[in-house]
């Protein structure tokens with residue numbers, strides 16, 4: 001195994017890599033957040049049926065699922081760089097179609113194209129960042145992706161409030177072309193990742209790419225390390241599922257799915273409804289509670305991960321976050337149980353939140369903050385670093401698609417679940433998933449902090465020598 005001497009010099013090119021990953025995250029977050037506010041205007045304009053409203057809301061996620069899977073092959077064939085450029089172009093076209101849609105049919109096509117673009121970018125951009133960043137900064141770089149997602153959700157929230165009247169929904173949806181055009185511009189001057197160039201047999205370009213982002217390092221040694229990790233052949237889709245890659249595959253898919261099954265998007269999407277149940281009776285109170293307790297806290301707490309993910313490591317952040325999330329969910333469940341009692345339900349309507357409502361708000365803040373410094377950024381970091389080079393693109397694609405699939409399931413069935421078993425039991429269920437995720441991380445996830453991607457690959461071989469075959 002090659003030992004790489006880390007250089008402390010920062011390359012200005014890394015700034016562009018950071019910009020690319022942040023713009024991709026911004027698209028993801030903005031697009032996810034904006035539809036909630038745009039929906040009222042869309043309903044006023046087109047009077048769609050409930051089914052069509054549901055399709056407009058949730059098919060972006062399905063488009064993203066397909067986009068992430070297609071990106072698995074796309075990033076191997078076209079490269080990471082061109083995949084990101086295409087994702088941004090598709091996103092721009094889709095957003096314009098949405099914004100100018102004359103009817104719901106065209107709107108749905110726009111939503112699917114946007115979703116597809118977001119899906120490709122959500123797979124290709126963090127992968128690109130993970131391969132470009134020096135080992136000692138990798139966690140921080142990929143966490144910046146998460147930071148941008150949270151920022152995008154917050155901006156969408158604010159835009160929704162500012163443009164809440166009439167047909168402004170067209171502007172709300174159309175505004176997202178700004179970051180996507182910036183993304184194309186930021187990507188153009190950058191090279192592809194050295195890993196991809198080596199896969200494509202372009203060693204000189206690979207050396208050039210490394211020299212740009214890792215000045216002062218022994219580029220030849222780095223290249224030999226990456227080349228050795230690639231092996232002699234490029235894995236096919238079938239090989240990704242081969243027994244020898246099973247351990248990282250299970251870790252990636254498991255974390256991606258658990259990230260969603262702990263309920264974060266249920267809390268984000270339905271926060272207004274949750275706050276209403278807690279006694280925040282006016283829409284203005286609910287919106288303020290959502291923006292401040294969810295949106296801003298989500299952004300601010302992500303900085304904790306950026307500061308510590310490469311210092312403390314992935315596992316400690318996950319453990320601390322999962323404990324915070326689990327406990328907060330149990331407190332939320334207890335509040336709902338109290339609020340759901342017939343005596344509380346028949347109490348005369350009050351215009352300020354009850355004590356249980358305030359405790360619920362605090363618990364939601366603790367939940368979101370705990371997610372934001374752990375499962376949010378760390379899952380994206382881990383997914384993009386644990387796969388051996390030969391299967392990395394496809395492995396990341398599968399894990400990212402699994403994340404979108406699970407996101408769709410939770411947002412689609414959350415309200416159905418609440419109807420069936422009640423809010424309190426639903427939140428207990430999310431807490432149980434936190435406990436399962438804790439055990440999963442503890443037993444299966446090796447610490448990857450500070451290791452090069454090639455060293456991480458070697459860790460799997462050391463754990464299970466059968467992988468070397």
Ligand code: BGC
Nearest residue numbers: 146149150265298376377407
């Ligand atoms: C998740 C999204 C979620 C966001 C919240 C991301 O890591 O993948 O589904 O909405 O975090 O900040």
